[in-house]
Amino acid sequence: xxxxxxxxxxxxxxxxxxxxxxxxxxxxxxxxxxxxxxxxxxxxxxxxxxxxxxxxxxxxxxxxxxxxxxxxxxxxxxxxxxxxxxxxxxxxxxxxxxxxxxxxxxxxxxxxxxxxxxxxxxxxxxxxxxxxxxxxxxxxxxxxxxxxxxxxxxxxxxxxxxxxxxxxxxxxxxxxxxxxxxxxxxxxxxxxxxxx
Amino acid sequence: xxxxxxxxxxxxxxxxxxxxxxxxxxxxxxxxxxxxxxxxxxxxxxxxxxxxxxxxxxxxxxxxxxxxxxxxxxxxxxxxxxxxxxxxxxxxxxxxxxxxxxxxxxxxxxxxxxxxxxxxxxxxxxxxxxxxxxxxxxxxxxxxxxxxxxxxxxxxxxxxxxxxxxxxxxxxxxxxxxxxxxxxxxxxxxxxxxxx
Numbered sequence: 001x002x003x004x005x006x007x008x009x010x011x012x013x014x015x016x017x018x019x020x021x022x023x024x025x026x027x028x029x030x031x032x033x034x035x036x037x038x039x040x041x042x043x044x045x046x047x048x049x050x051x052x053x054x055x056x057x058x059x060x061x062x063x064x065x066x067x068x069x070x071x072x073x074x075x076x077x078x079x080x081x082x083x084x085x086x087x088x089x090x091x092x093x094x095x096x097x098x099x100x101x102x103x104x105x106x107x108x109x110x111x112x113x114x115x116x117x118x119x120x121x122x123x124x125x126x127x128x129x130x131x132x133x134x135x136x137x138x139x140x141x142x143x144x145x146x147x148x149x150x151x152x153x154x155x156x157x158x159x160x161x162x163x164x165x166x167x168x169x170x171x172x173x174x175x176x177x178x179x180x181x182x183x184x185x186x187x188x189x190x191x192x193x194x195x196x
Numbered sequence: 197x198x199x200x201x202x203x204x205x206x207x208x209x210x211x212x213x214x215x216x217x218x219x220x221x222x223x224x225x226x227x228x229x230x231x232x233x234x235x236x237x238x239x240x241x242x243x244x245x246x247x248x249x250x251x252x253x254x255x256x257x258x259x260x261x262x263x264x265x266x267x268x269x270x271x272x273x274x275x276x277x278x279x280x281x282x283x284x285x286x287x288x289x290x291x292x293x294x295x296x297x298x299x300x301x302x303x304x305x306x307x308x309x310x311x312x313x314x315x316x317x318x319x320x321x322x323x324x325x326x327x328x329x330x331x332x333x334x335x336x337x338x339x340x341x342x343x344x345x346x347x348x349x350x351x352x353x354x355x356x357x358x359x360x361x362x363x364x365x366x367x368x369x370x371x372x373x374x375x376x377x378x379x380x381x382x383x384x385x386x387x388x389x390x391x392x
Contacts, residue, residue: 031306034228043373106305109364110227113299123367130366154377157358158368162350164365165357168305170326172349182351188384 018044018052024063028100031107032062032118050092063121067110069101070125075132081140088133089159093174096167106168132154159186204287212250214240219261224296227303228258259317262304265297266321271328277336282379283357284329291372292363302364326352355382 022044026035037058041048055061076087096102112119137152162182166172218240222231233254237244251257272283292298308315333348358378364369 033306062370073268103309105365106309107300109302110229110306110363112367113227113302121365122365126366153366154358154374154381155363156250157366157368157374158354158378159382161357161361161365162353163357165353165360168308169318169357169360170266170322170349170353171308171315172353178350178353181347182354185350185354185381188255188381 012054015044015046015083019046019051019054019061019101020065020068023061024068026070027062027065027104027107031104032051032066032111033107035062037061054167059115059117063117066104066118066121067125067128069104070099070129070165073129073132076101076133081136081145082183083131084136084140085159085186086179089163089179089183090176092160093163093179096163097174100165130160133160155186159183208250209266211240211242211246215242215247215250215257216261216264219257220264223258223261223265223300223303227300228262228307229303231258233257255311255313258307259313262300262314262317263321264323265300266291266295266325269325269328271331271335273335277332278379278383279340280332280336281329281355281382282375284332285359285375285379286372288356289359289375292359293352293370298363329356355379 019040020042023035026039035058036052037048040046040061041051051061055064073088073091076084078084078087088118093094107120108118108125133156134152137146137150137155141150143147157184163179165173166174166178172178215236218236219231222235231254233244233247236242236257237247237371247257251260269284269287272280272281274280304314304318304321308318329352330348333342333346333351337344337346355378359370359375362370362374368374
């Protein structure tokens with residue numbers, strides 16, 4: 001068991017990282033409801049006292065670990081908004097199919113139904129995951145490819161929502177044909193482009 | 197405690213209904229992971245022996261109760277596919293905002309990640325919930341409003357997926373403005389209408 005004071009920066013950071021890594025591993029394997037602090041303490045070698053010194057509650061630790069799910073996605077720059085959107089959605093579909101974090105998300109959505117702290121964390125996490133889409137849309141507005149009045153949030157809900165729908169609800173194929181159809185419909189001049 | 201043989205049809209049906217009603221109540225209140233057979237037996241007055249005679253396992257009972265979530269939605273007939281789609285999505289948004297079953301769905305999606313039986317049940321449940329959308333689209337095809345080659349499944353993923361996205365992921369407003377924007381983009385001639 002590792003016990004250290006707040007002053008030993010290096011060791012503190014190392015033990016926090018070990019706790020977060022094990023929390024993340026358990027989250028990915030078993031979902032939020034089945035994460036065990038006892039097990040995290042045992043595997044990470046960090047005492048429960050120390051864990052609770054860094055995170056005041058089980059929820060605080062889970063929220064911290066959840067907020068790291070998904071990682072950073074670079075904003076593509078293909079020269080057109082259609083190209084950027086296609087690249088982003090193709091990458092997301094790949095992650096939804098294969099990444100371990102994709103199996104964890106429903107357990108977070110479930111906990112969020114009953115815990116306002118988790119709900120706020122989830123909304124913030126979702127916003128961060130969508131930041132590259134926002135950046136691409138803002139860039140497209142700046143070069144006149146999208147009208148100033150278009151709502152990227154609507155477009156994100158319809159395109160990313162379509163992928164989420166297949167991954168976690170209908171459980172239909174998330175293949176290249178489907179991603180192409182979603183991009184084509186989203187890029188059809190219409191509501192997103194201010195032509196109503 | 198109610199114990200009855202398989203021959204007493206009326207009582208059997210009544211006790212099954214009581215068990216399903218209490219299971220549904222617990223599902224709506226606490227999510228799938230927190231449903232307790234002990235508590236169902238206590239509240240419904242049906243013994244655990246009888247419960248397990250009707251449903252071989254806890255999963256079987258949960259699957260049966262979950263399959264009843266959401267209920268039946270009538271297929272609207274407004275005279276146009278746009279009108280039907282708008283009516284269906286407005287009704288769905290209302291249910292997602294207010295109906296008790298809407299808080300249960302993430303717990304089913306979560307269990308489905310680790311239980312193939314639940315996953316199959318969820319996909320079937322989703323298909324049943326979407327049946328009115330399919331019926332409206334098929335009717336629109338029959339009267340030539342939608343081309344024969346259009347894929348209702350893609351349209352459902354983008355429109356219903358957009359609503360699900362806001363309800364369970366981004367937790368943004370599911371208001372009339374948003375539903376209108378989704379219908380407008382879906383109804384813009386493009387991928388769904390075979391014009392690619």
